[in-house]
Amino acid sequence: MTLGNNLRRLRFEHGEITQQALANAVGVTRLTIHSIEKRKFVPSTLLALKLSRYFGKPVENIFFILDQEAS
Amino acid sequence: MRSEDTHFQGESGLDKKVKLWGTVTLVGGFICLSWVVFDIFVFGHLKARLHLPAEWGSLQQTLGGLLWIGYLVFFLFHIPALLTLIFRLQLFKSFDFLQSSAFFLGLLSLFSLVGDYGLLNDIGKETRLTGLPQSEWDVLTVVLAVHALFFLLMIILIFQAFRRLKRESAAETVAKDEILFLTAQWMGVICGGGGLLVNFSFYARQIPSRQYVFLLPFCLLLLLPYGLAALAWLVRQRTTKPRDWYDEKQWGDMTRAALATLLLSLPGMAFLLLFRQPLGMFWFPHYICSFQAALFS
Numbered sequence: 001m002t003l004g005n006n007l008r009r010l011r012f013e014h015g016e017i018t019q020q021a022l023a024n025a026v027g028v029t030r031l032t033i034h035s036i037e038k039r040k041f042v043p044s045t046l047l048a049l050k051l052s053r054y055f056g057k058p059v060e061n062i063f064f065i066l067d068q069e070a071s
Numbered sequence: 072m073r074s075e076d077t078h079f080q081g082e083s084g085l086d087k088k089v090k091l092w093g094t095v096t097l098v099g100g101f102i103c104l105s106w107v108v109f110d111i112f113v114f115g116h117l118k119a120r121l122h123l124p125a126e127w128g129s130l131q132q133t134l135g136g137l138l139w140i141g142y143l144v145f146f147l148f149h150i151p152a153l154l155t156l157i158f159r160l161q162l163f164k165s166f167d168f169l170q171s172s173a174f175f176l177g178l179l180s181l182f183s184l185v186g187d188y189g190l191l192n193d194i195g196k197e198t199r200l201t202g203l204p205q206s207e208w209d210v211l212t213v214v215l216a217v218h219a220l221f222f223l224l225m226i227i228l229i230f231q232a233f234r235r236l237k238r239e240s241a242a243e244t245v246a247k248d249e250i251l252f253l254t255a256q257w258m259g260v261i262c263g264g265g266g267l268l269v270n271f272s273f274y275a276r277q278i279p280s281r282q283y284v285f286l287l288p289f290c291l292l293l294l295l296p297y298g299l300a301a302l303a304w305l306v307r308q309r310t311t312k313p314r315d316w317y318d319e320k321q322w323g324d325m326t327r328a329a330l331a332t333l334l335l336s337l338p339g340m341a342f343l344l345l346f347r348q349p350l351g352m353f354w355f356p357h358y359i360c361s362f363q364a365a366l367f368s
Contacts, residue, residue, distance in 0.1 A: 028320065
């Protein structure tokens with residue numbers, strides 16, 4: 001199982017903000033946001049909640065579990 | 072937000088090119104500057120023994136080899152440096168005194184490398200035939216100063232460009248700066264690798280153990296670029312708490328890299344411990360290089 005996410009789509013729906021701007025807003029580096037979007041890095045609960053608060057959406061609307069076939 | 076983002080990106084990603092090649096040049100610049108210091112030490116060491124062939128051993132051969140590698144590194148440095156200068160010029164569309172001096176010194180330094188090759192060969196030949204040629208040494212020293220000036224100028228120009236990029240693109244203001252972190256990281260890997268290379272070249276050439284004391288200052292010189300980058304990074308972080316120095320991914324990456332480096336160094340350390348037991352001086356700098364390579368990687 002891997003962790004999927006809608007970060008890229010949400011960024012574009014929220015004024016097409018850049019990865020850098022999102023990174024600044026939640027206090028991480030741009031590479032971290034990039035790695036989450038590419039599913040190379042699983043964020044901590046704290047970071048997931050920060051992203052959730054930033055976008056004003058529940059965590060499960062941003063992150064979801066992908067099984068092997070779906071991924 | 073978008074219009075601010077595209078302020079520099081509208082220039083077909085030139086800002087990214089300046090950041091990328093600038094970072095490569097910055098790392099290379101610190102390494103080359105340290106190699107210049109290394110060259111000065113080695114020139115002094117070799118010059119004192121050049122007219123005494125009886126004193127030439129595997130240590131002097133190794134140091135001579137490292138000198139040549141240094142000149143190869145100098146040559147390679149000119150590629151990213153000149154690319155950075157071109158991209159910087161295209162991005163900022165300004166050609167100031169520092170930039171024009173860098174272009175001039177860069178080309179002079181590049182062409183001088185051919186002269187360096189001839190000079191070093193001449194010095195070797197003339198010493199054997201007529202004694203130590205002082206004038207060639209003087210020219211070699213002046214050319215080395217030209218190289219050093221170019222390296223220094225490039226470092227200043229890149230810091231200047233990074234600062235300007237940050238200032239002029241408000242949306243790209245970085246809360247957690249990763250450029251210096253990445254620079255320190257790559258410098259750690261390169262310097263650590265360089266240190267290991269020097270150590271193993273001493274080992275491969277079977278240099279007598281009493282001469283291993285020469286290894287420590289050279290290892291410290293190799294660590295100098297990393298030390299400078301790490302110091303610059305620490306100065307930037309002085310107002311933040313250690314727990315905020317990195318974000319969670321960077322902490323994870325560093326932990327994994329430290330573990331991998333430790334695991335990779337274990338077979339080497341075991342080999343040295345088992346087969347080179349009397350040479351306590353040898354494995355010590357080896358371990359320092361491995362350890363510092365792990366610290367920021």
